[in-house]
Amino acid sequence: MNMSRRGFLAVAGGTGAAVTLTSCGSEAKPAQAGELLRSKAPLPEPFKVPLPIPPVKKPVRTDATTDYYRVVQRKAMVEILPGLKTEVMGYDGLLPGPTFDVRSGRATVVEQVTELDAPTVVHLHGGHTPAPSDGWPLDLLMPTGHQHEGHQMMSGGDMKTGSRTYTYPNTQRAGMLWYHDHTMDYTAPQVYRGLFGVHIIRDDEEDRLPLPKGDRELPLVIADRAFDTNGAFLYPLDSDGMGVEQKYMEGVIGDVTLVNGAPWPVHEVDAVRYRLRILNASNARRYELAFDKGPATFVQIGSDGGLLDAPIEHKTLVIAPAERFDVVVDFSQYQPGDEVTLVNKLDNNANVLRFKVARKANDDSSIPAKLSSYAVLPKPSGVVRREWRFRRGTANGHQGWTINGRGFDPKVMQAQVKLDQYEIWSFITDVHHPVHVHLSPFQVLSRGGKKPGAYDHGWKDTVDIRPAEVVEVLIKFTAHKGKYLIHCHNLEHEDMAMMAAFETI
Ligand code: C2O
Ligand code: CU
Ligand code: CU
Numbered sequence: 103m104n105m106s107r108r109g110f111l112a113v114a115g116g117t118g119a120a121v122t123l124t125s126c127g128s129e130a131k132p133a134q135a136g137e138l139l140r141s142k143a144p145l146p147e148p149f150k151v152p153l154p155i156p157p158v159k160k161p162v163r164t165d166a167t168t169d170y171y172r173v174v175q176r177k178a179m180v181e182i183l184p185g186l187k188t189e190v191m192g193y194d195g196l197l198p199g200p201t202f203d204v205r206s207g208r209a210t211v212v213e214q215v216t217e218l219d220a221p222t223v224v225h226l227h228g229g230h231t232p233a234p235s236d237g238w239p240l241d242l243l244m245p246t247g248h249q250h251e252g253h254q255m256m257s258g259g260d261m262k263t264g265s266r267t268y269t270y271p272n273t274q275r276a277g278m279l280w281y282h283d284h285t286m287d288y289t290a291p292q293v294y295r296g297l298f299g300v301h302i303i304r305d306d307e308e309d310r311l312p313l314p315k316g317d318r319e320l321p322l323v324i325a326d327r328a329f330d331t332n333g334a335f336l337y338p339l340d341s342d343g344m345g346v347e348q349k350y351m352e353g354v355i356g357d358v359t360l361v362n363g364a365p366w367p368v369h370e371v372d373a374v375r376y377r378l379r380i381l382n383a384s385n386a387r388r389y390e391l392a393f394d395k396g397p398a399t400f401v402q403i404g405s406d407g408g409l410l411d412a413p414i415e416h417k418t419l420v421i422a423p424a425e426r427f428d429v430v431v432d433f434s435q436y437q438p439g440d441e442v443t444l445v446n447k448l449d450n451n452a453n454v455l456r457f458k459v460a461r462k463a464n465d466d467s468s469i470p471a472k473l474s475s476y477a478v479l480p481k482p483s484g485v486v487r488r489e490w491r492f493r494r495g496t497a498n499g500h501q502g503w504t505i506n507g508r509g510f511d512p513k514v515m516q517a518q519v520k521l522d523q524y525e526i527w528s529f530i531t532d533v534h535h536p537v538h539v540h541l542s543p544f545q546v547l548s549r550g551g552k553k554p555g556a557y558d559h560g561w562k563d564t565v566d567i568r569p570a571e572v573v574e575v576l577i578k579f580t581a582h583k584g585k586y587l588i589h590c591h592n593l594e595h596e597d598m599a600m601m602a603a604f605e606t607i
Contacts, residue, residue: 134448135534135592136353136386139336143329145358146183148366149443149456156300156321156362159200168209173199175243175297176217183358183365186333190296191218197363198323198383199281199299206305210270219245221285222292226270226301227424228279228406228543228563233584234260235268236540239286239601240512258512270301273581275474276308277408277561278321278379278426286512287345290354290385290593291337294327298383307474308409314377314430314467320369324421324454325383326356346594348501352533353386353594359446361455368456373434374465377403380429382421385593388534388566390447391454392418397435398442401469404428407543407561409474418447420557422536422566424591427557430469433459476560479524479576481547486525488517490602492535492567492590497599503590509599515585517604524578531567535595538564540586541606544575564591579606 161169178195179187193199193214204210214224221244225237234241240259243266283289283297300321313319328336338347338354346354358365378400382389391400402414406426419427436442436459445451490505497509506516519525526547529537546558550571558565558573567573579586589601 134355134388136355136594137350138355138357139328139338139350141329141336141357142331143183143186143333146365148453149368151184151364151367153320153367153369153455154362154364156196156198156201156323158203168211169204170211170213171202172213172215174215174217175222180363182360182363183329183333186329188329188333188335190335191292192296193281193299196299197296199297201299201321202281202301204272204301204303206272206274206276206303208272210272210301212268212270213265214243214268215265216243216245220288220292221245222297223284223286224266224268224281225284225540226268226279226281227538228277229270229301230274230541230581231270232582233586235270236584236586237268237284238512238585239284239289239510239587242285272303274303275408276303276305277404277406278302278381278428280323280381280383280424280426282383286510287597290346290597291339293383293593294337294354294385295335298323298325300379300381302379311470311473312466312468313403314375318372318374318467319377320379321362322378322380322455323362323383324380324389325360326385326387327358327360328356329358345597350594351502351598353592355387359452359454366453366455368458370458370460371433372461372463372465373436373438373459374463375430375432375434375467375469378429378431380419380421380427382423382425384423386423388420388422388448389454390418390420391444392447392451394443394445394451398431398433400427400429400431402427402429402559403469403473405560406563409476410560411474411476411478412471413469413473414556414559416556420566422534422564422591423593424536424538424564425562425566433457434462434465438462479545481526481576482524486523487528488525489528489530490537490588491530492537492600493532502598503595503600505588505600505602508602510589510601510603512603514603515605516602518607519579519604521579521581521583521606524576527575527577529565529567529573529575531569531571533569534567534592535600536564536566536591537573537588538591539577539588541582542577542579544577547574547576549573583607
């Protein structure tokens with residue numbers, strides 16, 4: 103079969119001859135992997151728009167074990183840049199989508215209805231999810247009333263038309279997960295247009311802690327975008343419309359930073375502790391978050407997979423696409439009237455978000471020295487080891503990104519992994535790649551032959567691997583047999599085939 107550049111889903115057909123690489127692609131890269139896409143619209147003035155908080159989704163019904171929800175994927179015109187309208191493709195027409203706020207051990211059942219005109223797939227990132235609900239990239243939710251013969255022929259996945267129900271058991275500890283599109287070949291443009299949102303799991307262990315709560319607990323979903331003159335999102339689709347332009351294969355970097363969907367917003371805070379739950383939902387951009395003026399620091403209390411055992415203080419926070427950091431910031435170190443700005447040190451201290459310290463207030467929160475039962479697992483001996491090499495290369499006949507020498511092929515299982523056994527996986531890179539594994543979290547054992555880095559603590563499901571680096575992780579899959587994915591979470595890399603399937607048995 104003649105495969106399209108990025109895989110099967112884009113219907114096959116002459117997008118040019120195979121390109122052979124002339125460089126081995128291992129030249130040193132700056133910290134920012136990606137190509138800047140500049141807005142044509144005038145950039146908005148920073149710190150004018152208040153920080154929005156995505157609404158918490160209400161169940162349509164609940165029973166003894168389960169909460170049932172209904173989400174409509176649709177287009178909507180929203181004001182992101184003041185005075186202009188942007189068409190988004192959003193869960194309930196929102197960017198970000200509504201927040202799920204659920205209990206560990208209670209199942210979440212989501213009926214996803216589509217009013218869009220393109221196939222979609224929903225994945226719960228960080229979820230311990232049975233394979234039929236995990237968002238296999240060809241388990242498509244198809245629009246109603248359209249012809250999809252090409253997709254029918256090519257897919258080989260489980261297709262549904264109009265609506266599709268996903269079941270998340272939430273049999274896992276508290277943490278901030280996120281849900282987003284995972285359509286084969288189209289994840290990057292579809293997430294870019296708005297198909298992402300937050301899914302928070304809570305449990306008793308966490309509820310007992312005296313952490314900041316209520317409106318002192320803020321989700322901060324950071325994503326960069328570029329805008330056309332009329333306010334539309336700019337995304338560099340190839341002329342065949344089948345994915346990103348080759349020029350942007352390193353990743354699309356926008357020049358406007360959105361936090362919870364607003365450009366460089368401002369948020370008024372009391373001079374007290376806040377819990378900030380930070381997600382980097384950008385396609386490709388990394389951030390090294392810092393405050394423009396002291397003395398505030400980030401006290402990390404959790405990572406992708408929930409609470410750490412003990413807090414860790416950071417001056418700056420390096421966060422790659424798809425990673426989450428749960429931090430407490432103490433604004434009582436500032437005076438009412440002070441303004442403190444979160445900036446990105448990787449981009450010459452570019453603005454991200456401003457806090458205005460409004461007033462003194464009571465604070466009964468604290469950060470306990472012992473946060474959770476999380477424990478570092480001992481490195482076992484005699485376990486199965488696997489290597490996953492993330493490299494630029496020829497993927498499905500075209501220039502793209504590969505894992506262990508091949509581009510994503512949904513028919514090929516690159517590994518068969520037994521449930522309930524520890525494995526040590528080594529991730530090996532050429533350039534920067536944020537590596538993500540579905541189904542189970544992992545613990546970082548080593549980075550570059552040394553101990554884990556400052557940001558590697560806790561249960562992770564995404565780990566940022568720097569150029570020409572090796573990171574070893576300890577992983578164990580449980581409960582669910584089926585087809586799962588490992589991939590780069592730079593979404594342009596992912597769409598250009600840097601994804602591999604494995605099977606749990
Ligand atoms: Cu957040 Cu397979 O992805
Ligand atoms: Cu995932
Ligand atoms: Cu990558």
